[in-house]
Amino acid sequence: MVRRVAWVAITLFPLIVLGTIWKLRRDPTRPNVILPTNMAISPAYKAQSENVVFANGATMQDPVPGTLSRAAHPFHYAKTPEDCKRAGVKLRNPFPHSPEVLKEGQRLSETFCLPCHGATGNGDGPIIPRFPNPPSFHTAQSKSLKDGEIFHIVTLGRGKMASYASQLSWEERWKVIHYLRELQKQ
Numbered sequence: 001m002v003r004r005v006a007w008v009a010i011t012l013f014p015l016i017v018l019g020t021i022w023k024l025r026r027d028p029t030r031p032n033v034i035l036p037t038n039m040a041i042s043p044a045y046k047a048q049s050e051n052v053v054f055a056n057g058a059t060m061q062d063p064v065p066g067t068l069s070r071a072a073h074p075f076h077y078a079k080t081p082e083d084c085k086r087a088g089v090k091l092r093n094p095f096p097h098s099p100e101v102l103k104e105g106q107r108l109s110e111t112f113c114l115p116c117h118g119a120t121g122n123g124d125g126p127i128i129p130r131f132p133n134p135p136s137f138h139t140a141q142s143k144s145l146k147d148g149e150i151f152h153i154v155t156l157g158r159g160k161m162a163s164y165a166s167q168l169s170w171e172e173r174w175k176v177i178h179y180l181r182e183l184q185k186q
């Protein structure tokens with residue numbers, strides 16, 4: 001009898017211990033206690049909130065005039081044929097014509113340019129003729145465009161073609177141009 005009680009106790013004991021641990025478990029993603037210190041409840045202003053510190057009452061301030069953020073690429077060209085030519089003379093593709101750059105350029109081109117310009121650049125993408133035909137990339141005039149001129153066209157748009165500056169970053173636009181040049185060789 002005593003032995004049986006002992007066995008029951010031995011089997012039940014771990015279950016009771018595990019059960020208690022399970023019951024008392026804490027959510028490891030939350031702190032057990034939050035003291036109202038500045039660490040937990042930050043006095044910092046939220047980005048969109050009002051702000052008594054600045055004269056215009058806004059937390060988010062414009063950059064200081066004449067300064068640029070480190071990632072910004074200034075582009076001082078107007079949407080005119082003259083400035084397009086000027087971009088062609090002044091701007092150089094900063095990326096090497098490497099297999100990695102071409103691969104990325106192809107991916108971007110197939111996403112953003114192919115719908116109109118077509119897989120081979122003939123101006124016969126799947127959206128044509130619902131959208132007016134773009135010129136083929138294989139004409140002498142297209143081939144004579146400088147990288148900087150194409151950068152100007154993709155950045156600001158030209159004629160019926162819209163600007164792609166918000167879809168493609170500064171780097172991506174240059175990579176697409178490498179791929180376009182590759183298409184023109186074929």
Ligand code: HEC
Pocket residue numbers: 109112113114115116117131132133134135136137139141142143145150153154158159160161162164168176177180
């Ligand atoms: C919505 C359709 C459309 C898309 C998408 C598009 N384009 Fe265009 N593209 C055009 C049209 C239309 C023109 C002719 C613009 C004009 O009136 O001069 C053009 C012209 C061009 C030209 C000038 C060609 C020449 O021979 O003068 C280049 C270069 C060019 N596009 C590059 C691109 C690149 C690179 C992309 C992708 C980032 C792209 N386009 C995406 C419609 C498009």
